[in-house]
Amino acid sequence: MPFNRLNHSILGEIRPRFALKIDADPEKAMDHVENAIYKDKTVSGNRSNQLIFVKTPTWEQHYWSPEMSVRIEVEEYTDYTTVACLVGPRQTVWAMWAFIYSSILLVTIFGGIFGLVQYNQQGSSPWIWVIPIGIILLSSAFIASKIGQRKGRDQMLHLISFLYHSLEEMGKVERIERR
Template sequence: MAKLRLRPHCKIQTKLPQEEVLDLIREKLTEEKDTVNGQVVQAHAFLRIPEKDPHYWSPELHVWVREQDGSTIVSGVVGPNPKIWTMFMFFYFVVLGLTFFGGVYGIIQWQLGMDAPFLWSIPAGIVGILLVFGAASFGQNKGKDQMLLLRGFLDRAIGVEE
């Protein structure tokens, strides 16, 4: 996880047919139910940390499987619980919205030669975005071991060499 990403991605290409890949994931979920919980629905798999091990920052791995050009592409996106993801997106949009509208209002006041205290919304917004991003990065780092566990499970399920 050297790169800073909001939601890390993975992509695996295999010669196995799509249904076989999904069956392998189903079988592995049954075998390792103490390690990883999840379900397979149509061409998607949702992998989670079991009820006994999660914490606030526990990641989930959403996998989708599609056939393309004679091979099967297994794509995955790691992210927090959807409620937490929604909360962070809400914080980002609120901070960005307040920064934008406060900044525009402050610039208009400044252009009209008035006192422009709303210009402070620009540096305050930058600090706000950095705080939200820092909290998200902290959570991502806290869930790193579980993220690697989910990715390792996926690799083992479809037989990828480590």
């Protein structure tokens, strides 16, 4: 799912990003999207200064439900307004998976180094098994996150569709390439 990324990997993006171009005042566009959120019962969200967070309603949310942060601002040295979007899991889910990956990686690296040093000095070490076990755990966590990403895909597409339709009410919407 390579939204606007030319350098995407074959494994997909963890947090897809895309950008849109509109011909409207940023503040009016923010107000319009915020009002559209309150009118449409299929999405929920809130506004925080320069960001709008668009989410699925609480009764439809599950663990893997995505949220989309939307930033609308005038692009420097251009005459149009840019809508920059980032789609990803909720912040608590994102932080938990970052902690899981970091923990497994740290234990694997330090346990592996300890095991390799012990193996070089004594000729054997049970700690050497930390390396393949860590690789298996990292692979399992990655596969679980990809399954979760696929489970939240329909909701993600709905959030993106909602944003497109609410901005189209104000005028023409174009995708722009970002590197």
